[in-house]
Amino acid sequence: MSEENIVKPNPPFIFRWIILLVVSLAMFGNYYIYDSISPLADLLSKQLKFTDANIGLLQGIYSVPNVFMVLIGGVIIDKIGTRISTFLFTTLCLIGAAITASFNDLTMMAVGRLIFGLGAESMIVAITTVIGRWFKGKQLSFAFGLNLTLARLGSFAALNSPTWASHFYSTYKYPLLIALGAGVISIAMATIYWGMDSYAEKKYSLRPVPKQDEFRFSQIFDFSKSYWFVVLLCVTFYSGIFPFQTFAVKFFMETHGTSREMGGFLSSMLTLSAMVLTPLFGLLADYIGKRSLLMMIGSAFLIPVYLLMAYTKINLYIPMAMMGLAFSLIPAVMWPSVAIIVDESKLGTAYGLMTMIQNIGLASFNFIIGWANDFSGGYVLGMWIFSSLGFFGLLFAYLLRKSEISENGHGLEKGISNVIDTNS
Numbered sequence: 001m002s003e004e005n006i007v008k009p010n011p012p013f014i015f016r017w018i019i020l021l022v023v024s025l026a027m028f029g030n031y032y033i034y035d036s037i038s039p040l041a042d043l044l045s046k047q048l049k050f051t052d053a054n055i056g057l058l059q060g061i062y063s064v065p066n067v068f069m070v071l072i073g074g075v076i077i078d079k080i081g082t083r084i085s086t087f088l089f090t091t092l093c094l095i096g097a098a099i100t101a102s103f104n105d106l107t108m109m110a111v112g113r114l115i116f117g118l119g120a121e122s123m124i125v126a127i128t129t130v131i132g133r134w135f136k137g138k139q140l141s142f143a144f145g146l147n148l149t150l151a152r153l154g155s156f157a158a159l160n161s162p163t164w165a166s167h168f169y170s171t172y173k174y175p176l177l178i179a180l181g182a183g184v185i186s187i188a189m190a191t192i193y194w195g196m197d198s199y200a201e202k203k204y205s206l207r208p209v210p211k212q213d214e215f216r217f218s219q220i221f222d223f224s225k226s227y228w229f230v231v232l233l234c235v236t237f238y239s240g241i242f243p244f245q246t247f248a249v250k251f252f253m254e255t256h257g258t259s260r261e262m263g264g265f266l267s268s269m270l271t272l273s274a275m276v277l278t279p280l281f282g283l284l285a286d287y288i289g290k291r292s293l294l295m296m297i298g299s300a301f302l303i304p305v306y307l308l309m310a311y312t313k314i315n316l317y318i319p320m321a322m323m324g325l326a327f328s329l330i331p332a333v334m335w336p337s338v339a340i341i342v343d344e345s346k347l348g349t350a351y352g353l354m355t356m357i358q359n360i361g362l363a364s365f366n367f368i369i370g371w372a373n374d375f376s377g378g379y380v381l382g383m384w385i386f387s388s389l390g391f392f393g394l395l396f397a398y399l400l401r402k403s404e405i406s407e408n409g410h411g412l413e414k415g416i417s418n419v420i421d422t423n424s
């Protein structure tokens with residue numbers, strides 16, 4: 001019998017979950033490297049005399065290549081496959097982390113962060129494609145939720161490294177070497193994934209990699225108003241979170257007198273709450289619908305938190321818990337909303353475009369806030385900028401709701417409970 005005629009069995013159940021674990025650990029390393037700068041900010045400014053604008057540059061430059069890269073990253077993944085592309089993008093992350101850890105001048109450290117950024121976002125897209133391939137028609141949303149939880153564990157570990165790796169915080173260099181170690185974990189996992197996926201292709205019957213429409217500029221004009229409100233909310237929301245985290249530890253230390261350990265822990269509260277609550281809020285939204293309303297509530301939480309921290313001596317757990325709620329609620333509802341609003345054939349373009357615009361915001365606001373801190377000699381101006389971003393987020397979520405409850409709505413406000421009601 002020829003090899004083509006042999007009917008291959010489906011992969012065993014456990015194989016799929018091991019693949020998920022392996023690629024999620026690769027993403028753990030990616031998120032660790034991304035968040036390794038913020039707990040170091042005060043050391044960089046003391047030992048290397050970096051300004052806040054320099055620190056903003058180190059974080060913001062990650063996003064610069066992604067303004068172009070995420071769009072072509074999808075095409076590369078389609079062309080060369082998920083195994084090679086995951087390995088290639090992860091290698092870029094590792095090289096970037098190695099360069100950042102090897103130099104002590106701003107230019108070369110920034111080049112390292114740029115190369116890391118070049119690989120990191122496309123690596124996330126490649127891993128998302130892997131999960132889509134292995135879990136489509138199975139427990140896809142749950143698998144994505146677990147993947148994000150393990151990835152955020154990387155952020156959590158990095159932000160709390162001043163506690164569990166306190167001995168290494170005598171110089172900025174050692175924590176960057178730990179981040180390089182996280183990159184080594186990523187490349188090891190990308191290699192194991194390559195081996196497992198090749199083995200599975202020979203032994204088992206697998207779904208083909210789902211093809212997405214290639215990006216065509218004209219498609220942008222086909223997207224609905226609701227899609228654009230989600231994109232605008234995405235860019236304002238994430239610009240109010242990730243660039244805040246860039247300076248958070250230094251801000252807590254200098255303005256609220258916390259230790260570096262405590263500052264790192266407070267910042268990681270966002271990540272911790274998102275690890276636990278994001279899948280739960282996802283379930284809530286699936287059940288009750290009301291997605292734009294939930295995004296309005298999440299945005300409303302954000303507006304006062306920065307001003308509370310800038311002007312009062314409030315217990316920092318309170319604003320950070322409010323921010324943590326927003327950081328759990330909005331992503332849980334926002335990313336899946338795109339799949340409801342946009343036609344499946346354009347989903348790749350829709351997510352690519354959204355991530356591209358998100359990265360424009362992340363780059364700009366890391367630079368702007370760093371500059372604002374240096375210019376004003378404090379953090380109040382930056383906190384007003386963040387609070388305004390919260391206000392615009394609320395406005396876009398409100399406009400989204402208006403559009404969704406009109407006759408042009410896409411069903412964002414409908415949940416499983418409505419379907420049950422209608423059917424009963």
Ligand SMILES: C[C@H](NC(=O)[C@@H](N)CCCCN)C(=O)O
Pocket residue numbers: 031034121124155238331355358
């Ligand atoms: C799902 C979402 N991911 C992103 O926003 C990425 N484009 C950027 C991740 C930056 C590294 N922490 C998220 O993490 O909420």
